[in-house]
Amino acid sequence: MSDSFANRLLRWFDRHGRKDLPWQQALDNGQRDAYRVWLSEVMLQQTQVATVVGYFDRFVGALPTLEALAAAHEDTVLALWSGLGYYRRARFLHRAAQLCVERHGGELPRDFDALNALPGIGRSTAGAILAQAHGLRFPILDGNVKRVLARYHGIHGHPGESAVEKQLWQHAEAHTPGTRVADYTQAIMDLGATVCTRARPRCDACPLATDCIAHRDDLTAALPGRKPARSIPTRATVMLILRDASHRVLLERRGPQGVWSGLWSLPEASDPNEAWRVARQYAHIDDAQALAPFTHVFSHYRLAIEPLLFDRATAARGVADNPHWRWCGVDELDALGLPAPVRSLLLQISDAGRTPAASLRTN
Template sequence: MDGFARALLAWFDRHGRHDLPWQHPRDAYRVWLSEVMLQQTQVRTVIGYFQRFVAALPDLGALAAAPLDQVLALWSGLGYYSRARNLHRCARLCIEHHGGELPRDLAALSALPGIGRSTAAAILAQVHGDRHAILDGNVRRVLARVHGVHGWPGASTVQKRLWELADTHTPATRTADYTQAIMDFGATVCTRARPRCTECPLSNDCAALREGEVARLPTPKPGRAIPERATTMLIVHDEAGRVLLERRPPTGVWASLWSLPECSAETDIEHELARRNTRPRGERHRLPELLHVFSHYRLRITPLRLQATPAPGHIADGDILRWSTPAELASLGLPAPVRKLLGML
């Protein structure tokens, strides 16, 4: 075990996180679920979602047997919904091809939907103590600063160098603790903004600190202007107070989630509602604009509230369109801005 690993483990024993809900018990299903939830999401946000998820779907078999709508509803608010769809697909593949378990082989586990090399390594290291290096965002930041690695970590040559360093430092003993230690350290000490360098056990060997490069490492992704889009969302109520929902296509933004009908402008409302066999009536009420920021663009949402009546004899198709009561909304997978809009009413 090298000095880097020894220093991190000594820090972890005193300051690391030892009581996270997926650590007790620390089985493959719970660790896998937590690792997927923690992609692009902080621990304090994940804890509540994790607890609700495992209360409803306590094991891989339960997840595989659950309808996708239930999985998306439990995920609603965490964002990046492809992660939830991949969890569901992965569980079903494990039932079909891996005896109802997550495979212990790194290559087989990495090949499953939404897992990949680093997540697979984190699962095997934490559950079984297998010696596999991880390279999530926290680890990339720590290694880039300590070793003074310049260049955007997404570039192939930089990524290759960081994987080499990650493997060099991963010890053959206490691998599970080391894996948790380096993730915790990056999340709480070697943070992206305002790192706590005076408390860092690696500060004497940190190239970024020595060269005054802490704020510039890791090198950010080359910037580009974030485009902006606009849409009008229709909050359509019937006489019973139900709201009209429409399932999103199976690919693209918010894939397979229930959302509100959309149109490009107010002048298109009549046409868009007619396509859904619904007739508007009464006044329309424009609500305050809502801005929702994705990783690759910003969406300006203009909400319009109105009443409508289903065409005579029309029954919404439960797979594409549905009229939902306020009580039913909690059990559906809805995009965060849609849930926010409906919750405000």
């Protein structure tokens, strides 16, 4: 290894790197399990390691192999993913596993192009799997790596811009060593996550600081460039909580498009008046209670949620026969893929001591 960048990073990793993460466990042949590496890489998109570890352990505890994931029902996969957000990742993971069973003998392919062609696996994720599971020389470029390289080389502009990303890929390729590729891949991700952080980077602890342009020119706050700011709109919705005498709640499976697609959620309406009309389609109701409103923030908009509780509802005829509707008790929620704010709301109202914020009589 002649690249001092990689040498210094690996020496730092030997002393300070993370080596006990659950997806780093070696198999009998000394290599890591490609399935576990893949799962961790997908979970770590948009999510920090500290959050991922618990979800990862629960997921592989229930679905320990790629074949088990491929054979699982979508509800099981989404329930295990519930709370991690960006649920399209889970659906892509599920579909990719099924394709591996259909086309690749139940294993993740070791060919880069075949791996990159699977749903939800892009260039960086494919490289990370091949580097960490098989020791093959492929570069990666996740968010942490982009930040390290942009600062080290003094690259201005938002990393999402094609010209900037092209430069970063060139540097990622040039720095990736021919040996200890798995360690190097983990090292550069660790450096970005623990030292070269977006806010208050610890340059005094960085093995690359002596040659880092951002450190030299006092540009760590400016690099990498931020995505151009844009206003985030707010949308409003009324969530209907139809609860029967057995304290079961009516859930609706959302369609294949839009936010929370494929998850079980609460019926919605545009305003309280429409909520009564919608509620009467699915149950016989007498009154409603307005619970405290709250806001859930997505990456591209805010959702202002007004929960409306219809207690002692009686199911209307035909609802039980529809596969996209189901009455569920609190003890059944863990087996379903639910959006985090919906799960939290249902758990809150299951508390017998909770008092609704207001009450609305039949209208």
